[in-house]
Amino acid sequence: MKSQVKVLVVGGGAVGCGIALHLARAGWDTLLVERDELTAGSTWHAAGLLPLFNMGYATSHIHDYSVRLYAGLEAETGLNAGFTRCGNLRMAQTDARMDEYMLYSATAETVGIEHQFLTPAQIRDRWPLVRTEDLKGALFHPTDGYINPADVTQAMAKGARMAGCAIERKIQVNGYRWTGSEWVVTVERMVERGGNLIPSGEVFEIRAEHVVTATGNHAQRTARLLGIRIPAIPVEHQFIVTEPDPALMRWRAEGNPEHPVLRDADAKWYVREERGGWILGPYEKGAPARFPYGVPDSFRADLFPLDLERIEEEYMAMIHRIPTSETVGLKDDFNGPICYTPDGNPLVGPAPGLRNMWLAEGFSFGITAAGGVGHYLAQMMVEGEAEIDMASLDPRRFGDWMTTDYAVKKNEEAYENVFVLHHPDEERGAARPLRTSPAYDRQAARGAQFGQVNGWERPNYYAPMGFDDHDSRSFRRGGWWQYAKAEAEAVRSAAGLVDATAFAKHVVTGPGATAFLDWLTTNRLPKVGRINLTYALTDAGTVRTEYTIVRRGEQDYYLVSAGAWTDYDRDHLVKSAEDFMGAGGAFVAVQDVTTQWGVFAIAGPQSRAVLAQLVRDAEPATVLSNKRFPWLSMRRIELGMVPVMAIRVAYTGELGWELHHPIEMQNHLFDRLMAVGEPLGLTLVGARAQNWLRQEKSYRAFGTELGRDATPLEAGLDRFVDLTKEFRGKAAMEGKGIRSLCVTLRIDGPADADPWGREGLFLDGARVGRLTSGGYSVAFEQQIGMGYVRPDLAVPGTRLQVRMFRELFDAVVCEDSPHDPQNARIRVDG
Template sequence: MNSAIKTHVKALVVGGGAVGTSIAYHLAKAGWQDVMLLERDELTSGSTWHAAGLLPLFNMSYATTHIHKYSVDFYKTLEAETGLNAGFSVVGNLRMAQTTSRMDEYRLYASTAETAGVPYEWMTPAQIRERWPLVNVEGLQGAIFHPTDGYINPADVTMAMAKGARQRGVVIERKWQVDSYTWTGSEWQVGVTKMVEKGGNLVPSEETAVITAEHVVTATGNHAQRTAKLLGIKTPAIPVEHQFIVTEPDPALVAYRQQGGAEHPVLRDADAKWYVREERGGWILGPYERNAPARFAYGVPDSFRADLFPLDLDRIEEEYMSMIHRLPSSETVGLKDDFNGPICYTPDGNPLVGPAPGLRNMWLAEGFSFGITAAGGTGYYLAQMMVDGEAEIDMASLDPKRYGNWMTTEYAVAKNEEAYEHVFILHHPDEERPAARPLRTSPAYDRQKAAGAQFGHVNGWERPNYYAPEGFDDHAARSFRRGGWWQYAVEEAKAIREGVGLVDATAFTKHTVKGNGATEFLDWFTCNKLPKVGRINLTYALTSAGTTRTEYTIVRNAEDSYYLVSAGAWTAYDQDYLLKSAEDFMAKTGKLVIVQDVTTQWGVFAIAGPKSRDLLKTLIRDADPETALSNKRFPWLSARQIELGMVPVNAIRVAYTGELGWELHHPMEMQNHLWDALMKAGEPLGLKLVGARAQNWLRQEKSYRAFGNELGRDATPAEADLPRFIDLSKDFHGKAAMEALGVRSKCVTLLIDGPDDADPWGREALYDGATKVGRLTSGGYSVAFGKSIGMGYVAPALAVPGTKLKVKMFNELWDAEITEDSPYDPKNTTIRLDA
């Protein structure tokens, strides 16, 4: 039967927790006047009600740091706007370190925090003891303190955001469950059912309605799997048990406070894997222990509402005992209450925020393991994406499409349990987590492993990071400085500069684009001139806001047939944008554009170095092998179909390392045959196997921008300082917006005189004297210059070769100098080396 519920809205937000109410609030604040929020139960009845309410600013992600900072600042304004006290206790957040490695982690994070304007202070054990005498500082090396941080009442802040949303015209409806989503081609029809109480359960009534919405946002928390099934998509958002306990009042704490002692900050002993804060004279302990299980992998039972799981004290015994060690007065205090509830996770611990894969005007805000901290900022930046077309920061790292259709429930369960366990485990920039691996392997995986490959993973693919001798321990080699792997990456980089190396680039994303509209489409879709048949071009697809959406190498095989290569981490992300853009083009022009993902059909080996031609000409089958790879017959930036032994190869003369080289795109099923042939032919030439880390250093020596680092949705190709790849004589998607933005900052390459035992990671702040003027987006070591190297963004006035700056590393400022673009071989002499 029909209901009186409103049935036509501009935006429908599904989910009434902290994240959903924030999104509704910020959409209304951004100017959308017809917004409605639906909650199947009561506001805060999901994970919000049993959250501990912590607001940790600490995060290694640039985007997530901005999100958390906005939340902390925003929550402080809510009472003045709504009259409701959100219960924000600004007591600070003290992260203690028991090891020098943990202090190095904090030093790296601190520089990242500076790029986002997050304040912090350093504290010694003696300073901690003096300020908070109940804390046992035995074994501590120091701490980082965030004075603006603290904790908040999750229900109160949610209700304050809900009131603020209502004041701005948002309609909030409780006890309505979404049962279906149907896209009509221009809007969503959302089938909903009124829920009623029956015997303590929430059950569907006969009252139903269909709500028509231009846009839908799902913020369904623990119900993300049900949401995904209704939408016909996959999501890795699956809850993991998180338990915390509340003690009875601690007499020593009560006395300390009665004597005028300041409230303790949120205490985090990361090496002991817990957080602690005060609660009504006692303590709340929240551990991140081993073996916490995932729950509701296939959906939340209808009977589960604001419920909890039984506490498993045995599982957290180690963390409980370490709390007693750090707070000795808590040893005799009894337990007052306990909570063990589901908290949604994703494989990398970051939420899923952005457009849903394959769907129009459907937005996801799922998988929040730190939902209270992220709620405010998520609402703010997602509203920017929906209302303005793009956020002011690059949100690609949180995009839901970073996990493709290869992902399964079992994979997500294993990785989410791992992500939970790793909350307080050292987050080395070179860390590689082992769960659910290996999964996606190229045929040569076993050969590479036998040769000493130490693998990383990108988009599920196993990819060699570097090669090491038998018995080498990759885990033990990790460091915030130059890890044990560093020397091997140096040798690999030198081999490409001086001889010849082989890099497995099979993980590259590959698409074909064909049809009578392919040329016209790609000419509009990308900002550079299209190549001629048999040639290649580097180009960029822009967002509607004029910033960089994707980088492509385009190979033109025929007049209306193209082969596109893009970053391996972004296959589903790139495919979704390509398909939707092609659909829009075909609807507008009536011409045919066929887009196909061929990533798993083609393996890729990159052969690079001064001796690369010598290697390949021993294998090429041609009437004149001596000239087949010459500049005349196979010039730089061209593509040819060749035969290497018995393997047909689509060869592209390009090298991400900046040396003479070719990418060998080959049938995946023939990869092992080609590998063996290359290894045999390369042996007399000293062929070196090379991993991704050395390649990353080498591309910085050539100032080659990388998507997700220098290239992203917060900067235009012009700001990335790539004018040679922008054809302003033609019209292309995002051109007007790009020109309107101008050049707000500019990408530069810097040579850095850093510490003897460390290189930048690409997360560090840049200074002009004592003034912060920019940030690094990449970092590493240069074998050509014998010092550290980095790339980053500064104000255009500073982006001049010879400008002296400073880089913040390990809490010190180190000399850096902006170089010319492509400091190694700026005239591309080695790349053009002739036979």
């Protein structure tokens, strides 16, 4: 066995073998170790389905790559992976489900995934065993199907060996130690005795520059060995196999094709043919999480007892949909652990706090994802970044505040929600509320309907008491829309107050702070008392993070970034500071102060008048004037009894301030602001209205317009990039050129819906770009969106079309900041 390699992959399931294949193909000296046999984990009892359907952009790319890879594995390796391309028919019983499929279609179209819409009559004509009278239609993927999980894993393993990867079985990892330049991994050979796998006492060390963990159900053991948290915990998943169905056997004997994989999403199951019978896989309520603290040593390729009572409703729904299945008996059953995460997405990318340690954990659709994850993770490791933005799968999207109990509840919820309608405005309720700002109860009493961001409860909008947010969700304009519209209008006409406490906040100090941030970010640093907007880049030259930097002293900086990414940003800042100091830079200290500071954002024409009633100053009449408090500056002021670090900036594009205050004083500040503000028209405003308003100003948002697949120059942020200085990622950014450009579009869309930011952009019937954000503009009384198009089309006045609900609607590229392009409202004096 090798003792020194470029990269060690831990885990020999489908995911691990897919990663080893692509790293070996990239020329890295690769070793894969597996504690048991290849496929011994969840891989062996997976149903082997390959669903292309996914509402996420990155995950859609991953699944699409996998299916294309698997189709060519036999030609490459000589091993037949059992790939059956029978198609996938995803049925809909309701109009809302068809709306979901049409929104998915927008994502699939931008990725290039082939799909079709079928009517009930078309379904009945092609597959007469399927009952269709209660269906609205279906989405059909002709290139979808299923594969033998063990065979595709062995095929990828053979491909990896052919590319130079070594694979060792019965090798268990017992420890990891980072030396500063490489990992020393302690492993032990395992032996089989009496059906159990036990340590042999034969211990080795493997030295590796990089390690990838793909340990599946054993993720909690991996987390303990690494000293980190990995919220990947298995949940039971059952599927049953029926005896042969005589009607199905006659259908096939007559020369008819195999049925596609059938998915009745509203009934929460999938079904496919299996040797003349059917496999039923339900996603029922009440499926329990298992092994929250680790898989017992005695558990190998084992299963749990079947719980038919738990899946009775789904079983009866299969009989309803395929009436001939009513008389067939059960032939076999499976109930095994499948890993989940709190949001259902896997964890793919750098491990928090560790160098050259990469996670590939938490795969609930591991067979579908294995090939694509291998491809894109190898790009991240070898080239510095993947060609698609993988931030939505980044392990650091979950913070250290997350506990085992939280992960258990959320993972069970994620399982139950596999087939639940995935509204773009969905909010799941398990384990909430948990992280609340002090003003939470006051906001709830005023009708706040909360969303969750990195565990924080944040108002999405405010509605009359008794309003049901769940019932208001829609793929069109939900019941909440009218309230968000009123809030947006209030900001434009009077004043709005937004709770932005969830913002990530870091303090960077020390004798090397200035030089460090100058190297880390693209813009010139502000002077003391001023602020700027700037970007940290990946080593591939794309946008890693957006920061508002407040310079409080010569070597004292306060950094504000997106609230969903606190741990993601902290990890990057700390590691980057270590790199800087390791290269000879002076000492830099990074401190996460997110939970120390509450934030209220007040904006609108009346915002100065509201604050003037609370400010305490020797000359209160002028403290908020442009002369004493200019735009893009910071001042420490007193609002009543609260000391506030006020920043004159507004994400809504109106006169406004961010009021950063000691979090323990938040309730006092909230009460005082509302008492003096409401007579002046101050309105509580949620995140949805704010999202609309920032698009009227063409303000890019991290996670939508800004991500690891585009440079700041492609995002149209040239004014925040100082090309006269050197900064991390500059050469790579310049080397990429301009592949596409970010634009704002005014859209003449349907009367009852707005774009969500997933839709394709078209010119003369050809796709030329895609939206990344969408919503409604109260300034222009029409839909608005932001997105990326070919550079030659990023010219104001260019007429394009947006695909919504399978129809094309006119759109026009407008100048940046179509509302108040001169920023006169922001800079107004008083």
